[in-house]
Every structure is written in C-alpha cells, then in structure tokens.
Amino acid sequence: MAINRNYGRSYIPRGFIKFAQILGTAVTALILVMTIYFFSSSEFLGSNDPSTVTMSSLIIGIEIYFLWKSIYSAYVIISYLNSASDEEVIANRYILAVLSVGVGGIVTPFILTSMPNIETQSSLNPRAFLAKHLGLTMLIGFTLFLVSFISISLGSGITFNQLIDTTTSYGLMGFLSITLSIVGFLIGVLGFGLFSRSNASDLMKEKNLQGYLMQVVGVIFTIIATLELVFLIIMAIFRLIGVIFQSFSYMNRYDGFFKVFAIFLAFSRIGLEIWYVTWVVSMYSKIISGLWSKEQVIRINNFEKVDEARVQQQNA
Numbered sequence: 001m002a003i004n005r006n007y008g009r010s011y012i013p014r015g016f017i018k019f020a021q022i023l024g025t026a027v028t029a030l031i032l033v034m035t036i037y038f039f040s041s042s043e044f045l046g047s048n049d050p051s052t053v054t055m056s057s058l059i060i061g062i063e064i065y066f067l068w069k070s071i072y073s074a075y076v077i078i079s080y081l082n083s084a085s086d087e088e089v090i091a092n093r094y095i096l097a098v099l100s101v102g103v104g105g106i107v108t109p110f111i112l113t114s115m116p117n118i119e120t121q122s123s124l125n126p127r128a129f130l131a132k133h134l135g136l137t138m139l140i141g142f143t144l145f146l147v148s149f150i151s152i153s154l155g156s157g158i159t160f161n162q163l164i165d166t167t168t169s170y171g172l173m174g175f176l177s178i179t180l181s182i183v184g185f186l187i188g189v190l191g192f193g194l195f196s197r198s199n200a201s202d203l204m205k206e207k208n209l210q211g212y213l214m215q216v217v218g219v220i221f222t223i224i225a226t227l228e229l230v231f232l233i234i235m236a237i238f239r240l241i242g243v244i245f246q247s248f249s250y251m252n253r254y255d256g257f258f259k260v261f262a263i264f265l266a267f268s269r270i271g272l273e274i275w276y277v278t279w280v281v282s283m284y285s286k287i288i289s290g291l292w293s294k295e296q297v298i299r300i301n302n303f304e305k306v307d308e309a310r311v312q313q314q315n316a
Contacts, residue, residue: 012081012086012089012090014081014089017077017081018077018078018081021073021074021077021078021100022074024070024074024100025067025070025071025074028063028066028067028070029067029070031063032060032063032064032067035059035060035063036060039056039059039060044056045057045152045156046156048156048157050158050162050168050170050171051168051169051170053153053156053157053158053170054153054158054163054170054171054173054174055170055173056152056156057148057149057152057153057156058149058173058174058177060148060149060152061144061145061146061148061149061152061177062145064144064145064148065141065142065144065145068137068140068141068144069137069141072133072136072137072140073099073100073133073137076099076133077096077099077100080092080096092129093290094126094286094287094290094291095126095129095130095291097287097290098130098134098225098229098287098291099133099134101228101229101232101284101287125200125201125204126222126291127204127215127218127219127221127222128195128200128201128204128214128218130218130221130222130225131191131192131194131195131200131214131217131218131220131221132191132192132195132196132200134188134191134221134224134225135187135188135189135190135191135192135193135194135195135196135221136188136191136192136196137188138184138185138187138188138191139185139188139189139191139192140188141184141188142181142182142184142185142188143185145181146178146181146182146185149174149177149178149181150163150178153174163175163178164178187220187221187224190217191217191220191221194210194213194214194217195214195217195218200214204218222291222292225291226288226291226292229284229287229288230284230288232280232284233280233281233284233285236276236277236280236281237277237281239273239277240273240274240277243269243270243273244270244273247266247267247269247270248266250262250265250266251263251266
C-alpha cells in the first residue's frame with residue numbers, strides 16, 4: 001500500500017521557500033532600481049561617452065533579464081509547491097534549484113539542495129522541464145534585454161551604428177551582446193516551442209526525428225543551466241579575490257594602534273567571504289551534480305522509521 005508521508009502536514013518548509021522566492025525577487029528588483037538610479041547620473045548614461053553608456057546599458061539590460069527570470073521562476077516554484085507532495089519536491093529539488101538561481105536567489109537553492117534524499121522517483125523529466133521553463137525564460141528575457149539595452153543606449157546619445165561598430169571596444173561589446181541575445185532568443189523559441197505541450201516528455205521518448213531533436217534540445221538547455229551555474233561559481237571566486245585585495249589595501253591605510261583593528265577587521269572580512277564562497281561553490285556544485293545524475297533515485301532511509309510507526313498505528 002502506498003504511504004503518503006505528508007500525513008496532513010509537510011516536512012518541507014514550503015512557506016519559507018515561498019517567502020525566500022518572493023524575497024529574492026524583491027532583492028533583484030531593488031538592485032535594478034538602485035542600478036538605474038546610480039547609472040542615471042552624468043558620470044554614466046549622461047556622460048556622452050559611448051564606452052560608458054554601452055557598459056551601463058548592458059548592466060541594466062542584464063539585471064532586467066534576471067528580474068524577469070526571478071519573477072517567472074518564483075511563479076513556477078510556488079505553483080509546484082502548492083500541488084506537489086514532499087517526496088516529489090525532494091526528488092525534483094535539483095531541477096527546481098536551477099530555476100531559483102539568480103541575482104537574488106541564494107536561500108531557495110540552499111534549502112532545496114539541503115533536503116534529504118529518499119527512495120522516490122522524480123515525477124518531472126529534467127530535460128523537458130528545463131527546456132520548457134528555461135525556454136520561456138530566454139524567449140521573453142532576451143526580448144526584454146534587447147529592447148532595454150538598445151533603447152537605453154540610443155536614448156543616451158549614441159547611434160545604432162556606433163553600438164555595433166566592431167572597430168571599437170564598446171561597439172564590439174554591443175555587437176556581441178546583441179548577437180548573443182538574438183541567439184538566446186531563438187534557442188528559447190525552439191525550447192518552448194518543442195516542450196510547451198503537456199505530452200512533451202512522451203514525445204521526447206519516441207524513436208523518430210522529433211524525439212531525437214527534443215533530446216538534443218533538452219541536453220542543450222541542461223548545458224546552458226550548467227554554464228550559468230559555473231559562471232556564478234567563477235564570479236564568486238572573483239569576488240573573493242577582490243575582497244582579499246581590498247582588505248590588504250584597507251590594512252595599509254592605518255598605522256600604529258589602529259592598524260591592529262584594521263588587520264582584525266580585514267581578516268574577519270576575508271574569513272567571512274571565504275565561508276560564503278565555499279558555501280556557494282558547494283551548493284552550486286551539488287546542483288550541477290544532481291542535474292547530470294543518471295540515477296534519479298537515491299536511497300537514504302530518512303523516512304522509513306516514520307513510515308513504520310505510521311503503519312503500526314494504522315494496524316493497531
């Protein structure tokens with residue numbers, strides 16, 4: 001007899017995960033608002049310097065993309081939490097964690113990757129799920145990026161020809177940004193177009209041209225998700241290196257008695273940053289490992305004692 005391990009209540013902090021998703025989205029939106037406010041000054045978008053304008057517009061466009069991703073991933077994850085059992089959430093935690101990763105997405109991936117493994121079969125096809133939802137994320141996200149990047153750049157005093165002039169460093173950056181975003185948009189169209197149907201998982205298993213194409217596209221989206229995680233790991237390591245250099249520079253500003261406090265604060269900051277980066281690298285590495293794992297079922301007996309006690313109570 002199948003046992004429902006929820007027993008009328010959840011062992012997963014669903015409310016906290018939902019709160020973390022909303023908080024992450026709010027943080028992403030706040031970062032975007034602060035960035036726009038900061039870059040609106042005469043030193044950036046108002047500088048009439050094509051290089052500064054292009055870089056500022058690019059950063060704003062990227063943050064708009066991640067805000068959309070955060071909003072959509074929050075919707076998908078919260079909707080799934082409202083309908084899935086504990087076992088389903090745990091089995092599919094790595095797939096959900098990929099969606100939750102972003103500018104403000106730290107808490108949710110940590111909670112999901114910290115959940116215990118149980119003997120259960122994933123109810124989602126990882127390739128189909130990622131292709132569908134990352135496909136829609138890229139389709140709309142890169143559209144928003146293109147519109148915002150180009151409109152902000154042109155509205156800040158540079159021409160479109162300057163923006164794509166590959167003979168200059170800023171033009172090359174603009175050309176590559178536009179080209180890559182168009183490629184991302186087309187990949188998004190392909191992914192969402194193939195996997196938006198409710199029977200996409202079944203179609204993917206068929207031994208025909210469509211099935212093979214869907215399998216290839218599914219792998220492509222898994223690679224994209226992996227590259228995004230690797231990029232975030234690299235950025236975390238660069239952040240650590242930057243903090244180390246800043247801390248040593250901070251120590252050299254003081255002499256005598258105050259230098260002792262400066263050294264203490266600098267090494268405390270380095271220690272906290274090392275802990276944070278180690279945590280981030282470990283968490284994202286777990287997601288990558290889980291994403292590419294061929295075995296969807298991992299046996300750990302976390303719930304067996306609870307199940308036995310429940311069966312004994314039912315049979316009493």
